[in-house]
Amino acid sequence: MAPDRLDATFAALADPTRRAILARLASGEASVTELAEPFAMSQPAISKHLKVLERAGLVSRGRDAQRRPCWLEAMPLAEATGWLESYRRHWEANFQRLDALLDEMQAKKSRESIKRKRRRQR
Amino acid sequence: MKTVGSLTITTPSDREIAMSRIFDAPRTLVFDAYTKPELLKRWLGVFGGWSLEVCEIDLKVGGRYRYVWRGAKGNEMGMRGVIRELVPPERIVSTETFDDPWYEGEAVGTVTFVERGGKTTLTISMHYASKEIRDTVFGSPMEHGVAASFDKLAELLPSSA
Numbered sequence: 184m185a186p187d188r189l190d191a192t193f194a195a196l197a198d199p200t201r202r203a204i205l206a207r208l209a210s211g212e213a214s215v216t217e218l219a220e221p222f223a224m225s226q227p228a229i230s231k232h233l234k235v236l237e238r239a240g241l242v243s244r245g246r247d248a249q250r251r252p253c254w255l256e257a258m259p260l261a262e263a264t265g266w267l268e269s270y271r272r273h274w275e276a277n278f279q280r281l282d283a284l285l286d287e288m289q290a291k292k293s294r295e296s297i298k299r300k301r302r303r304q305r
Numbered sequence: 306m307k308t309v310g311s312l313t314i315t316t317p318s319d320r321e322i323a324m325s326r327i328f329d330a331p332r333t334l335v336f337d338a339y340t341k342p343e344l345l346k347r348w349l350g351v352f353g354g355w356s357l358e359v360c361e362i363d364l365k366v367g368g369r370y371r372y373v374w375r376g377a378k379g380n381e382m383g384m385r386g387v388i389r390e391l392v393p394p395e396r397i398v399s400t401e402t403f404d405d406p407w408y409e410g411e412a413v414g415t416v417t418f419v420e421r422g423g424k425t426t427l428t429i430s431m432h433y434a435s436k437e438i439r440d441t442v443f444g445s446p447m448e449h450g451v452a453a454s455f456d457k458l459a460e461l462l463p464s465s466a
C-alpha cells in the first residue's frame with residue numbers, strides 16, 4: 184500500500200466512532216440511518232465519519248439514491264492490520280536475537296567463573 | 306533458536322501500550338543487553354540489511370541517548386531521548402523522539418526488569434501524549450511508524466524471514 188493511502192487509513196482508524204462503524208459494517212452492509220442508531224449522533228455527523236472512511240478506501244457506498252447502503256472494503260483494512268502483525272514480528276525477531284545474545288553472555292560468564300574457581304584452587 | 310516466552314502486547318491505560326517478554330537469564334544480563342551500546346548493536350532492529358550504526362547512551366539521570374539505524378541502501382532512521390529515571394538493573398524511564406516523527410508529542414517509555422527463578426520479565430511500556438495518539442500508534446501505526454521508519458518493514462520481512 185502506498186504510504187499516503189496508509190496514512191489516510193490509519194487516520195481514519197484513529198477515531199473510536201469510525202472503528203465502531205467499521206465493526207458494524209463487518210457484520211453486513213447498512214444505511215446511514217441504521218448506522219446512526221446505536222450512536223448518540225446526528226445523521227450528518229455519521230455521514231461526516233463515513234466520508235473519512237470512504238476517502239481512506241475503507242468503506243464504499245451504493246448508488247441507490249434512496250438508501251445508499253455502505254459496506255466494508257476488507258482489503259485496505261487487512262493491509263492496515265498487517266502492519267500490526269509486522270510490528271509484532273519485528274519485536275519477536277528482536278527478542279529472539281536477544282535470547283541468543285543472553286545465552287552467549289551466560290556461557291561466557293560461566294566460563295569465567297570456572298576459570299576463577301580454578302585460579303583459587305591453585 | 307530457543308524462545309523462552311511469547312510476546313504479549315496490552316493496553317494498561319488509555320494512553321499506554323505495553324509489551325512484555327520473559328528471558329531465560331538473570332536481569333543483570335538483560336539490563337546490560339539493553340543499556341550497553343556494543344550489546345544493543347547485536348539485537349535491536351538489526352535485520353534485513355539494517356544495522357544500528359550509532360548507539361550512544363549517557364547512562365545517568367538527565368543523560369541523553371541516540372540511536373541511528375542504517376539500511377542496506379544507505380537510508381537512515383534516527384531516534385533520541387533523555388533518561389528521566391534510572392534504577393539499575395530494575396527500571397529505566399526515558400523520553401523517545403524520532404528524527405522523522407510519525408506521531409505528535411513526546412512518548413515516554415518505562416522499561417522494567419523483574420527477575421524470578423533466574424528468569425527475567427522485560428516489560429516495555431510506552432506512554433503517549435493523548436489517547437488519540439496512542440490509538441493512532443497502537444491501532445496501527447506503531448507498526449506503521451516503526452515500519453515506515455525502518456523503511457518498509459513489510460518489504461524487508463519476507464527476505465529476512
